[in-house]
Amino acid sequence: MIELAPHTAVMIYLGLTLLTMLAIWLSHHFRQRKKGVVIPQQKLATCEYCGQLYLTAIEQKVSKCPTCASYNE
Ligand SMILES: [Zn+2]
Known part of the structure; x- marks a missing residue:
């Protein structure tokens, strides 16, 4: 079992959320350009x-x- 400090878990959660939002924005941006x-x-x-x-x-x-x-x- 990997042990995480509470603040490390929050940082990982925020980082993954921001990366997901960035990926969605980038895919939307390049899809709009192709039109x-x-x-x-x-x-x-x-x-x-x-x-x-x-x-x-x-x-x-x-x-x-x-x-x-x-x-x-
Ligand atoms: Zn007329």
């Missing part, structure tokens, strides 16, 4: 004539309003 960055393909545009909000492609300079069919820059 990468999502680049949006669309932007939110507002019609200059009727005020309608709609989605349009980012690279598209002129878009057509789906409500009033006006062209917006």
Whole structure:
């Protein structure tokens, strides 16, 4: 049987708890990194004539309003 002083047992308990929390944090951190960055393909545009909000492609300079069919820059 291994004999431990009470303060040594507390230190071992705290050390193991901190190591477990560090391992969980590290695994979560590296799992989040693998997901990468999502680049949006669309932007939110507002019609200059009727005020309608709609989605349009980012690279598209002129878009057509789906409500009033006006062209917006
Ligand atoms: Zn419109």
